[in-house]
Amino acid sequence: MSQNLILAIDQGTTSSRAIVFSPAGDIFSVVQEEFPQIYPAEGWVEHDPEMIWETTLAVALEAMETAEAKGGTVVAIGITNQRETTIVWDRTSGKPIANAIVWQDRRTADVCRQLKADGVADTVRDKTGLLLDPYFSATKAAWLLDHVEGARRRAEAGKLAFGTVDAFLLWRLTGGKEHATDATNASRTSLYNIRTNAWDDELLRIFNVPRSCLPEVRDCAADFGVTDKNLFGREIPILGIAGDQQAAAIGQCCFSPGETKSTYGTGCFVLVQTGAEMILSQNRLLSTIAYRLDGKTTYAVEGSIFVAGAAVQWLRDGLGLIKHAADTEGLARGISGTQGVYLVPAFTGLGAPHWAPGARGAIFGMMRSTRKAELVRAALESVAYQTADLFAALAQDDISPTTVKVDGGMVMNDWMVQFLADIVGVDVQRPKVMETTALGAAALAGLQAGLYGSLDDFAKVWQEDARFSATMAPDEKEKLLQGWRHAVKCTLAYSS
Numbered sequence: 493m494s495q496n497l498i499l500a501i502d503q504g505t506t507s508s509r510a511i512v513f514s515p516a517g518d519i520f521s522v523v524q525e526e527f528p529q530i531y532p533a534e535g536w537v538e539h540d541p542e543m544i545w546e547t548t549l550a551v552a553l554e555a556m557e558t559a560e561a562k563g564g565t566v567v568a569i570g571i572t573n574q575r576e577t578t579i580v581w582d583r584t585s586g587k588p589i590a591n592a593i594v595w596q597d598r599r600t601a602d603v604c605r606q607l608k609a610d611g612v613a614d615t616v617r618d619k620t621g622l623l624l625d626p627y628f629s630a631t632k633a634a635w636l637l638d639h640v641e642g643a644r645r646r647a648e649a650g651k652l653a654f655g656t657v658d659a660f661l662l663w664r665l666t667g668g669k670e671h672a673t674d675a676t677n678a679s680r681t682s683l684y685n686i687r688t689n690a691w692d693d694e695l696l697r698i699f700n701v702p703r704s705c706l707p708e709v710r711d712c713a714a715d716f717g718v719t720d721k722n723l724f725g726r727e728i729p730i731l732g733i734a735g736d737q738q739a740a741a742i743g744q745c746c747f748s749p750g751e752t753k754s755t756y757g758t759g760c761f762v763l764v765q766t767g768a769e770m771i772l773s774q775n776r777l778l779s780t781i782a783y784r785l786d787g788k789t790t791y792a793v794e795g796s797i798f799v800a801g802a803a804v805q806w807l808r809d810g811l812g813l814i815k816h817a818a819d820t821e822g823l824a825r826g827i828s829g830t831q832g833v834y835l836v837p838a839f840t841g842l843g844a845p846h847w848a849p850g851a852r853g854a855i856f857g858m859m860r861s862t863r864k865a866e867l868v869r870a871a872l873e874s875v876a877y878q879t880a881d882l883f884a885a886l887a888q889d890d891i892s893p894t895t896v897k898v899d900g901g902m903v904m905n906d907w908m909v910q911f912l913a914d915i916v917g918v919d920v921q922r923p924k925v926m927e928t929t930a931l932g933a934a935a936l937a938g939l940q941a942g943l944y945g946s947l948d949d950f951a952k953v954w955q956e957d958a959r960f961s962a963t964m965a966p967d968e969k970e971k972l973l974q975g976w977r978h979a980v981k982c983t984l985a986y987s988s
Contacts, residue, residue: 497564498937499556499728500930501548503573503657504736505594505758506805508547511930512559512566515943517953519927520559523551530591535598535840535849538591541579544657545664549723556724568941569665569719570732570933572739573657575680578632580643580705581660583653586668589640592657593632596759596798596840600631601849612698619685619692621770621779626849627796629656630682630699637701647705654705656681658733665730667720672708674733675784684709686781687770689789712738712783713940732936736929737761737794738782743928743935744897745951746782752893755929756902759843760800760875762882764793764891775885776845785939785947793891795844795882799837799853801902803871806839813864821905824869832857834979835870838987845885846980851987856979872908876915877976883916895919899928906958914964915972924955 497520502509509524525547530538556566576595581588593599604624607613613624622628633654637644646652653663659673678684678691683701685692691706710716712734718727734742737755741763744753749767754760765782770791772779782792804820807813814820836842838851855870886892898920903909913920925931935950944950962969 495564496567496943497559498934498941498943499552499566499569500934500937501552501569501571501661502736502930502933503544503548503571503661505574505596508544508551509930510551510555511927511934512555512564513931513934514564515938517925517931519925520562520564521555522927523555523558525551533599535601537594537596537840539577539594541581541588541592541660544592545661548661553724566728568732568937568943569728569730570935570937571658571661571730572734572736572929572933573661573677575656575677575735575737576627576629577657578629578636578654579657579660580633580636580647580652580654581663583651586663589643589652590636593636595627597632598626598841598849600626600635603631603635604849607698616682616695616698617772619687619695620679620682621686621772622680622682623776623778623847625847627843628680628682630695630701634700648702650704652705653707654701655707656735658735659707662716662730662733665719665723666717670717672710672716674710674712674714675781675789676712676735676738677733678709679781680735686779686789686791689784711785711787713785713936715940729941730937731940732933734783734932734936737763738792739932740899740929741765741782741792741932743930743932744899744923745954746897747947747951750893752895753897753899754879756800756875756898756900758800758802760797760879762795762879762896764886764893766791766793771889773885773889775888776847777882777885777889778844793886793889795885797878797882798840798843800875800878801900802839803835803837803874804902807868807871813868817901818904820868820872821907823865824872824907827865827869830857830866830870830873831859831862832975833862833866833870834975835867835874836979836983837871837874838983842980842984845881846984848984848987851983854979854983854986856982872905873911875902875908876912877973879912880915880973883918893918895921897921897923899923899926910960913960914962915969917962917969920960921956922958922960924957925953
């Protein structure tokens, strides 16, 4: 008898990935394909939507074929995606009107500054839980409508569709039959009122985005339609969608208030579940929707760091200091410290808790004796320091996690995870199934398909691989953090 399987599509910032899971969390196949990053101007980051689609379809087909050759049958699809990245496309042809504007893109910083000057920041924050920053989708969508010839007129006439990557993929997967998103992705647009769970007319007016181009918002586990039978040879129901960080929290089984996950991919994102209550941070963290199931919303507080694994990618691709990301662990272990070298990786501005879109990366403390190993270790250390900044902000909001579950490509590096535990000062748990983002998408689809009776049933899948506890002397930790804070202060001063 064929085993029921779930195809998880994990469309990320630098690659598209597809993973087929069994309901027990076993991985039947994994296929990944990278695609180019486009940098048209300083602070601008774009993706070709057709490359997003082509790589996504290719990896999904290969993963499904590989898994089903082993005797299983894919009965549901879940989608998770890079959040905030914005695409606008023609409703008739399905063709994008321009490249996608990526979440890292800073081109609308001046627009955000003007909106702050107009006095709407408190309104936006109260309704969306978000700050005014080019990170989010609304100003990106408005920019596209204003800078692509005829786009605003076509959008107001109902001829264009706006969406984050999940909505674009859903449109393509269903042959243009479904224009929808889920509550987590909607909550990152700055257009969605997370208190009322609806697109908000006042926000649409503030950001100048027509309602006619918006997708329908559904629960994270819901009927999102079926795939065009020409894509996979048959119709397959799409039953779950969540933005990547919320999907990772689901994959890490953060189902109770206070449970915390931190993902280390291109960026770093700490998410603390806060239950049925929307908590507004007083320390520049974000309030967001963790998930919405059966019409019931669960909230979270989130800290967003723009550059984590991207710093390692820069060392590899930009500087040529390493051949493989895995090389960083041996280099970091091979020295006793950075000798006072700090890297502030503000390549696309600084995220929480600073929210400085004009900040740029800097290296401090270099000497003639500084070598490759010090720079590599400083890049890894910067990820832990940025996380510590987020935990300090959480503590000021009276949120103090005692453990944090980690995932993402960087946490395969034992040295980095141990240093993280030392600097943050809480136990760090790493799961056996590291593909937690895709696993979360699979969990949502499996829940809607009836493969899990409840979230508690899915929680039985999670298993700990390793736990890291702080071992660093408190005075050493404080000395390192003081150096980091000074480096950030200098970076912000230079950028102002």
